[in-house]
Amino acid sequence: MARRRPASTTLRVALLGCGNVGLALYELLTEPVQRAALAERTGLTFDVVGIAVTSTKPVRSSAPWFDASLLTTDAASLVLRPDVDVVVEVMGGIDGTVDLLDAALRSGASVVSANKALLAVHGRRLSQLAYDHGADLRYEAAVAGAIPILRVLRDALAGEQVHRVMGIVNGTTNFILSTMAAGGGDYAAVLEQAQRLGLAERDPAADVLGTDAAAKAAILASLAFDCKVTTKDVHCEGITEVTAADVAFARDLGFAVKLLAVCELLDGDELSVRVHPTMVPLDHPLAAVDGAFNAVFVEGASCGELMLYGRGAGGRPTASAVLGDLVEVARSMRRGGTPDVPLAPKVRPRRPLAAIASAFYLTIDVADRPGVLAEVTAIFGRHGVSIRSMEQLDLAGEARLVFVTHVALEGAMAATVKDLRRCRVVDRVGTLLRVIEGDQN
Amino acid sequence: MARRRPASTTLRVALLGCGNVGLALYELLTEPVQRAALAERTGLTFDVVGIAVTSTKPVRSSAPWFDASLLTTDAASLVLRPDVDVVVEVMGGIDGTVDLLDAALRSGASVVSANKALLAVHGRRLSQLAYDHGADLRYEAAVAGAIPILRVLRDALAGEQVHRVMGIVNGTTNFILSTMAAGGGDYAAVLEQAQRLGLAERDPAADVLGTDAAAKAAILASLAFDCKVTTKDVHCEGITEVTAADVAFARDLGFAVKLLAVCELLDGDELSVRVHPTMVPLDHPLAAVDGAFNAVFVEGASCGELMLYGRGAGGRPTASAVLGDLVEVARSMRRGGTPDVPLAPKVRPRRPLAAIASAFYLTIDVADRPGVLAEVTAIFGRHGVSIRSMEQLDLAGEARLVFVTHVALEGAMAATVKDLRRCRVVDRVGTLLRVIEGDQN
Numbered sequence: 001m002a003r004r005r006p007a008s009t010t011l012r013v014a015l016l017g018c019g020n021v022g023l024a025l026y027e028l029l030t031e032p033v034q035r036a037a038l039a040e041r042t043g044l045t046f047d048v049v050g051i052a053v054t055s056t057k058p059v060r061s062s063a064p065w066f067d068a069s070l071l072t073t074d075a076a077s078l079v080l081r082p083d084v085d086v087v088v089e090v091m092g093g094i095d096g097t098v099d100l101l102d103a104a105l106r107s108g109a110s111v112v113s114a115n116k117a118l119l120a121v122h123g124r125r126l127s128q129l130a131y132d133h134g135a136d137l138r139y140e141a142a143v144a145g146a147i148p149i150l151r152v153l154r155d156a157l158a159g160e161q162v163h164r165v166m167g168i169v170n171g172t173t174n175f176i177l178s179t180m181a182a183g184g185g186d187y188a189a190v191l192e193q194a195q196r197l198g199l200a201e202r203d204p205a206a207d208v209l210g211t212d213a214a215a216k217a218a219i220l221a222s223l224a225f226d227c228k229v230t231t232k233d234v235h236c237e238g239i240t241e242v243t244a245a246d247v248a249f250a251r252d253l254g255f256a257v258k259l260l261a262v263c264e265l266l267d268g269d270e271l272s273v274r275v276h277p278t279m280v281p282l283d284h285p286l287a288a289v290d291g292a293f294n295a296v297f298v299e300g301a302s303c304g305e306l307m308l309y310g311r312g313a314g315g316r317p318t319a320s321a322v323l324g325d326l327v328e329v330a331r332s333m334r335r336g337g338t339p340d341v342p343l344a345p346k347v348r349p350r351r352p353l354a355a356i357a358s359a360f361y362l363t364i365d366v367a368d369r370p371g372v373l374a375e376v377t378a379i380f381g382r383h384g385v386s387i388r389s390m391e392q393l394d395l396a397g398e399a400r401l402v403f404v405t406h407v408a409l410e411g412a413m414a415a416t417v418k419d420l421r422r423c424r425v426v427d428r429v430g431t432l433l434r435v436i437e438g439d440q441n
Numbered sequence: 442m443a444r445r446r447p448a449s450t451t452l453r454v455a456l457l458g459c460g461n462v463g464l465a466l467y468e469l470l471t472e473p474v475q476r477a478a479l480a481e482r483t484g485l486t487f488d489v490v491g492i493a494v495t496s497t498k499p500v501r502s503s504a505p506w507f508d509a510s511l512l513t514t515d516a517a518s519l520v521l522r523p524d525v526d527v528v529v530e531v532m533g534g535i536d537g538t539v540d541l542l543d544a545a546l547r548s549g550a551s552v553v554s555a556n557k558a559l560l561a562v563h564g565r566r567l568s569q570l571a572y573d574h575g576a577d578l579r580y581e582a583a584v585a586g587a588i589p590i591l592r593v594l595r596d597a598l599a600g601e602q603v604h605r606v607m608g609i610v611n612g613t614t615n616f617i618l619s620t621m622a623a624g625g626g627d628y629a630a631v632l633e634q635a636q637r638l639g640l641a642e643r644d645p646a647a648d649v650l651g652t653d654a655a656a657k658a659a660i661l662a663s664l665a666f667d668c669k670v671t672t673k674d675v676h677c678e679g680i681t682e683v684t685a686a687d688v689a690f691a692r693d694l695g696f697a698v699k700l701l702a703v704c705e706l707l708d709g710d711e712l713s714v715r716v717h718p719t720m721v722p723l724d725h726p727l728a729a730v731d732g733a734f735n736a737v738f739v740e741g742a743s744c745g746e747l748m749l750y751g752r753g754a755g756g757r758p759t760a761s762a763v764l765g766d767l768v769e770v771a772r773s774m775r776r777g778g779t780p781d782v783p784l785a786p787k788v789r790p791r792r793p794l795a796a797i798a799s800a801f802y803l804t805i806d807v808a809d810r811p812g813v814l815a816e817v818t819a820i821f822g823r824h825g826v827s828i829r830s831m832e833q834l835d836l837a838g839e840a841r842l843v844f845v846t847h848v849a850l851e852g853a854m855a856a857t858v859k860d861l862r863r864c865r866v867v868d869r870v871g872t873l874l875r876v877i878e879g880d881q882n
């Protein structure tokens with residue numbers, strides 16, 4: 001279908017949600033200087049014509065010109081209003097929300113969303129729906145906040161053969177791991193601190209278990225490799241088992257521990273998408289990404305290594321990304337013409353986790369007596385996992401063995417861990433961390 | 442004028458120049474797998490229809506399918522061929538080259554160029570010419586190689602109020618400074634090493650004097666702040682006076698020395714664009730950008746800090762950026778419609794260098810006797826430059842004073858340096874480095 005053109009020189013925006021991000025966006029869209037700049041840069045004036053909220057309690061905006069008459073609790077009617085050109089979704093949720101976006105796109109309105117959980121499941125279908133109805137769907141803010149990584153993958157790298165994308169895409173876990181690395185205490189204490197600072201939710205599960213990062217990994221992989229990837233395709237391990245001792249040991253070995261989203265195209269075609277705590281060499285650009293910052297590292301056949309770094313969350317940085325999308329929608333509506341060819345997503349085989357190669361870090365607490373080391377290392381050997389380095393720390397009555405392996409298959413390492421758990425001289429098997437080797441980069 | 446549409450489903454490309462970048466690009470455009478991927482992602486097949494070279498000596502391509510019959514020494518005729526949709530300029534030069542691009546745009550062909558020196562002078566005029574003839578002008582490869590910074594400024598940050606852009610945009614000087622920091626020797630020795638490694642030209646002037654970085658700074662500033670900025674507007678100091686002792690001292694103080702291109706919009710409207718060696722705090726993301734890598738750090742009102750990092754030079758990374766532009770031209774031609782509104786460049790006042798505020802690093806060699814320090818510091822005081830720290834090193838028969846100042850005006854500091862040079866107890870005034878304070882970020 002031909003692209004819808006704006007009815008006049010105005011782009012009429014409906015906002016779904018008026019929390020942190022929605023309010024920051026409203027202020028960016030309506031502040032007079034900013035509004036004039038937007039009109040100049042797009043040829044269209046931006047007007048907010050309605051704001052859907054869940055309750056009618058007053059909105060606390062710092063903008064004195066905030067227009068409370070725009071508020072409505074009837075989101076379903078708002079998205080279908082004929083005077084809405086673009087619907088901005090910053091309300092969150094999946095099931096009810098996707099119906100609203102669906103309805104908006106079917107009516108020919110464009111959609112800008114910051115909702116990673118929704119897009120990691122419904123992104124491909126909504127993109128096709130947008131194309132079928134001559135509308136745009138944009139969701140830069142869904143991954144890594146203000147960092148324009150989706151746009152770079154879709155546009156700047158459209159001619160590039162990207163083979164790996166690695167991202168620090170969750171600020172909460174990065175703050176926790178950075179603080180642990182700076183000697184801030186063990187996991188539980190630092191999580192509490194993050195909660196006090198408002199950097200972690202009261203229920204931190206989505207962050208610390210890696211599911212938030214997994215949704216973003218799915219979106220990154222589906223754009224980088226042009227195939228359908230949903231959260232279910234992502235192997236996901238969180239940071240709840242990482243100890244301060246692990247982080248300190250990693251640092252002594254020359255590594256920072258980061259929760260990485262890793263998207264790979266192996267041997268040119270097989271897909272692997274994983275989220276797990278990873279040891280990153282200190283001289284790797286991702287190692288220096290601390291606190292609540294995010295970064296995405298891309299490797300391509302011609303561009304080589306490329307990294308984008310910035311604020312991954314927060315009202316204004318997220319609103320900035322939404323605003324960038326709105327500018328793009330405005331320019332595209334004003335321009336008219338034939339929409340871009342939608343990519344027919346490729347069907348790519350998934351490489352099973354067991355067949356992924358990596359180096360590993362593993363700690364094992366054992367009884368402190370002769371012969372134990374031989375017994376333990378024999379288990380590694382039995383599965384063909386070759387040990388690069390081992391260090392022994394004395395604990396009260398037992399010893400902690402800290403192993404770093406050479407590159408081995410995940411399957412072999414999993415079998416090793418299983419046998420170690422069964423081994424009578426082993427008291428406890430600690431965290432398994434993947435290790436990025438310095439020479440890989 | 443309405444945008445030109447391609448005559449068929451083919452995008453016909455003329456290459457001007459077949460050096461490192463031209464050859465890498467030819468191979469990317471013609472390699473079968475890559476060619477199929479481009480067709481899929483743009484809806485158009487890319488065909489190279491001619492390659493302008495300066496001499497007819499054989500081109501050494503690693504592609505067995507290289508078609509020597511495409512070569513011509515008649516660039517002027519090539520750009521006017523009616524079967525050329527887009528002209529890619531990777532030949533360099535300014536005066537003769539700009540006439541070719543001019544002719545191409547007037548004939549309605551789009552232009553992709555990697556020529557920073559040309560664009561820093563003629564960019565605005567060529568952009569207007571492109572718009573007037575329904576063509577596109579793109580030049581991502583002109584600044585920071587494979588890093589898509591121009592696109593991010595133009596598109597992703599189009600809704601953002603950017604107030605500062607700082608870039609490490611010259612790989613040669615960054616390699617030299619990084620190597621000096623790693624204890625690799627003094628400036629002259631490291632420059633020789635860079636020349637041996639092919640990282641510096643035989644005549645390194647454009648790199649080490651900062652003029653290459655100044656051209657890129659002009660392009661960055663004109664995009665970030667939407668105004669006409671040419672190389673002449675850029676205050677430019679190179680790295681030839683930076684000594685290994687300065688770099689080592691900076692490191693002890695917690696800084697890395699980088700040649701920075703700094704583009705600022707001060708008090709919301711006044712422009713300042715400068716290139717100079719700068720002390721960057723070690724915990725700033727730019728400090729970790731080593732060797733031949735480039736990075737551009739952007740600060741905006743909503744997005745906060747954003748950094749893009751990657752390969753700033755080399756045949757394939759540069760060709761990758763050109764290819765990204767070609768994909769954009771292809772999509773835009775296929776799409777048709779009304780071209781984007783060209784921005785009427787704003788006239789912004791220039792803030793004179795003397796009125797720019799900064800902290801400074803300065804070394805002064807003095808006679809080693811009582812009363813000298815009082816005399817020297819009195820000169821700082823007379824110009825209102827407040828000293829934050831001073832360290833004294835013993836040299837044979839004299840002393841080296843290493844000063845770091847609080848923030849002062851460039852004018853006051855220049856007057857201080859002038860008086861220090863005249864002072865009878867001062868034997869030598871060393872390098873003046875600007876210092877980015879940790880708390881500025």
